[in-house]
Amino acid sequence: MKWFILAVILSYIVSPSYAEEAQIPLGDIPQPKISQNAWTEKYGPQIDLPFTGPLAFSHLPYSRCLEDDTAEFDIAILGMPFDTAVTYRPGARFGPYAIRSGSRRQRAERGYSMAWGNNPYRQGSRIIDCGDVPISPFDNALAVDQMETAYTTLLERSISSGEASTAFLGKDGKEHPRIITLGGDHTIVLPILRSLNKIYGQPIACIHFDSHLDTWPSYKGQTPTPQSRITHGTFFFVASQEGLLSNQSIHAGIRTKLNGLEDLENDESVGFSLITTDDLDDHGVPEIIKRIRDRVGDAPVYLSLDIDVIDPGLAPGTGTPEAGGWTTREVKRIIRGLAGLNFVGADIVEVAPAYDHAEITGIVAADLVHDFLSMFLTHEPPKAPSWSGPLKDEL
Numbered sequence: 001m002k003w004f005i006l007a008v009i010l011s012y013i014v015s016p017s018y019a020e021e022a023q024i025p026l027g028d029i030p031q032p033k034i035s036q037n038a039w040t041e042k043y044g045p046q047i048d049l050p051f052t053g054p055l056a057f058s059h060l061p062y063s064r065c066l067e068d069d070t071a072e073f074d075i076a077i078l079g080m081p082f083d084t085a086v087t088y089r090p091g092a093r094f095g096p097y098a099i100r101s102g103s104r105r106q107r108a109e110r111g112y113s114m115a116w117g118n119n120p121y122r123q124g125s126r127i128i129d130c131g132d133v134p135i136s137p138f139d140n141a142l143a144v145d146q147m148e149t150a151y152t153t154l155l156e157r158s159i160s161s162g163e164a165s166t167a168f169l170g171k172d173g174k175e176h177p178r179i180i181t182l183g184g185d186h187t188i189v190l191p192i193l194r195s196l197n198k199i200y201g202q203p204i205a206c207i208h209f210d211s212h213l214d215t216w217p218s219y220k221g222q223t224p225t226p227q228s229r230i231t232h233g234t235f236f237f238v239a240s241q242e243g244l245l246s247n248q249s250i251h252a253g254i255r256t257k258l259n260g261l262e263d264l265e266n267d268e269s270v271g272f273s274l275i276t277t278d279d280l281d282d283h284g285v286p287e288i289i290k291r292i293r294d295r296v297g298d299a300p301v302y303l304s305l306d307i308d309v310i311d312p313g314l315a316p317g318t319g320t321p322e323a324g325g326w327t328t329r330e331v332k333r334i335i336r337g338l339a340g341l342n343f344v345g346a347d348i349v350e351v352a353p354a355y356d357h358a359e360i361t362g363i364v365a366a367d368l369v370h371d372f373l374s375m376f377l378t379h380e381p382p383k384a385p386s387w388s389g390p391l392k393d394e395l
Ligand SMILES: [Mn+2]
Pocket: 186, 210, 212, 214, 232, 306, 350
């Protein structure tokens, strides 16, 4: 019996196809056109579309630079997914992911900005995404050391091909890479300043875009311990005590509520002058730019931008939103006015996509990082271009 079943099965396998059996000419059945050519021969490189590919910032080359010392770069994008020192809503550990995701419509091939008059990816500097620092979510002391170690590891690498713009600031007279860090909560700036101090050997002037001061010595009602002193609202105070922060530092966009005027006295002693959110309405963008440039002068400058400087209506994905903020457009215009200062690094922090809608905040942050790149690589603020005629754009 089983031989019979096997014979029946075999007869089906070796029998003529249905088309042949029914005597339908093969030519009458639509056949899929299958090319024998390889993809590259037929279509060229396997490019990443805005919505495809691995998630590197703006589709840049991606390398795990902490372990790969052959990775070449002048400017590194580095994620610091740390969010265990916040006072209100956590979630900024997903900031690097959200900013990279928000950058997917950006790419080097289409990086020309009319506002800047250039493409930062075509300025001769090699820019790559160095991935994320694997930071402990369990032990903040360990995490802070991991962030400092990672930052220093990259700062100590030789630059690739870019021009030397900060070499005269360094202790060793050499050009060091510049890093744009994707936070993470704002605490990440303390290990970054510790690291920069090792390389530059002098206090750094901070341009601090934020709705909050972040210079508080501690929080009332909290039992002070060495680790609880280091939070996203106190890191500048600690940095000042460690001699990392220049007294040429300046806040921009402040509108937080205070304990009282003593907060401002403390803030000044930490090293900051202050531009409030309302100052922009009262004095305009050029005056804000002038105040910042006059304050930091020729010092080595670090720019730290807390996304909560922008109005929560335009950037809701953040942990401690404050109503009544600057628009994204206003912040972008101020940043353009800062080109040519002696930038040694920058970050964007406090992007927390769990509170975001439709990727608004991630897209804002990614766009600002593109501006940071131009800010690093442009020698002076761009003049307002006078565009005429039809502009070609592929949308
Ligand atoms: Mn902050």
